[in-house]
Amino acid sequence: RTFADIGRRMLDTLMLKQQRISSSDSVLGPVSGARRPTYRELIKNAFQPRLWNATQQVSLGGAPYTQMEANFPLFFGLAIQLYESTLISDQAPLDAYLQGDHTAMNGQQVQGMNLFLGKGKCVSCHGGAELTNAGSRLLFHPRERIERMVMADNLTTLYDNGFYNTGVRPTSEDLALGGTDAWGNPLSFTREYNTLLQGGQIPDPLEVDVCTFEVPLSPAIPCDATLKPKVGFRDSVDGAFKTPTLRNIALTGPYFHNGSRATLQQVMEFYNRGGDRRGEDASNTSGFEHPAVNQHNGSNLDPDMTQLNLTPDEVDALVKFMEVGLTDPRVAWERAPFDHPSLVLPQGEKGDENSVGQKPASPKITTRQAQDADIQLRPVGAEGRTRLEGPLLPFNNDL
Structure with a gap:
């Protein structure tokens, strides 16, 4: 339809x-x-x-x-x-703390915030008020949609700002941003830029300011805005995924693009060990041989994916900062503007591993269908959830 x-x-x-x-x-x-x-x-x-x-x-x-x-x-x-656009989550404890209320977060959460900004390297990808480099800022600064940086293998590459390969799974399993749409167009602005430099046509209007690059094309000062990368430049978009916001992250598990982590503790353990890629910095499972776009990269790994050497107490502080400091209580309690009508969510079928219930026969449907097992979410008004119900809980509480 x-x-x-x-x-x-x-x-x-x-x-x-x-x-x-x-x-x-x-x-x-x-x-x-x-x-x-x-x-x-x-x-x-x-x-x-x-x-x-x-x-x-x-x-x-x-x-x-x-x-x-x-x-x-x-x-x-x-x-x-x-x-x-009305669902603006801007009343987390972090917001109050940054506005001068230093009682909004306790000492452990403040320690976590400082680690987030420093040793933990989180802010490298989760920057700005939205806590993601792929935030709406790029709508207002469209010439910065493409960035240039030195990768984990010490080679320079271009990529889509806010999209990174962190080695969650081998790139060969999912090209992510390195794929194409139904008409064969690249999903990546970076690859569209490469096509543009070669004199080709692209579906999206694209303008790039090379003077905003983290790693400039030329060391000359002032920057020469007329410079262009060499045609066929190296990119690092294969296996790159969009950086999500961390606001209310305690309520949005499971984590990563494949849902492979149930808790923020597991997420921080992943980053603390430098990810799960296999191989050396210059040749590992984040790389991909992609001759269709003339990319032959042994690695696409983000340069910040290194061992962080966080202590168990530091990991706990980072987790508490994200769990508590980044959760807007209006979201957790479903208070206005985050209230909602009732909603029916199908969750599997009625029955067990041996058989399922069937819907009644219908003249419009010739094949019998299984009966859905539904979850009923009750309507919530502007006042939010009741004290008896309590706030929304993290995903892993239902495991």
Whole structure:
């Protein structure tokens, strides 16, 4: 189904028809007890008529749709984007501490913060207010989307700012940023830049300021902004993953792109030993032979992936800083604006390892389907979770 098909099905459906809404919901409270509007009504109230009131049909894939159905992905995407922009988590103990309240974190957490900024090297990738180098800052400084640095094998390379190979698993298992989209275009800005330097066409507008590079193209001062890297330069995007924010990190396990760590303690043990790559600095499992893009790298490992020599007490301090110091209590307690309607989450099927329950037969479905085992999340209003319920707990508490 296309998004237009989903729009056709949903437009005249009542909003959140199968979900309950708290009467004190910070956004949806006014419609919690009354007749709820349809998605068609919501779109008409929120978007300019020129986006939905055309009388002629729109052809998509040879099939006719109304303008509102055809623009449904636009409405869907913008609505989610604008809602998510209200979910600003900026009231963690760290925020209060940095604003002058030195009682907001205890001594162990402050020690963890100092290790985060120093010996632990965490801030090298988790920088800025969002605690990620891949934060929205790059939207306002698009010429810094590409960076240049000396890698763990002491060779200089270009890469996408905020995306790093930390040796979680061999790059051969997942190229990550080194892959391509459905049309064969590189996922990486760095590789698009290489194509641009060779005179090719790229799908994304791209402008690079070589004078912002950590490792300059030339030692001359002032920097010569007209310089360009050599065509076919080395990159380090194979196996590189986006650096996540660490805000509320205690509540977002399991960790790493493959979910291989259940606790922040395990995460810090991973970094303390310098990651899990196998081999020498110049030739290890973070490297990848990628002739299609003329990359023949024995290593793509981030240069900060070295043994940290943290003591057990220092590891504990870093963990406590992340668990407590970076958790916004409004998120943990689901208080406004982090409250929500009820939600049904399927978690496997009803039954056991030998057999599962089946849904009743339906004339619309010729194959029998297993019955979903559902988790019901209750609606939470602006006041958040009750004291009896307690705050949200880390992922590993359910193991």
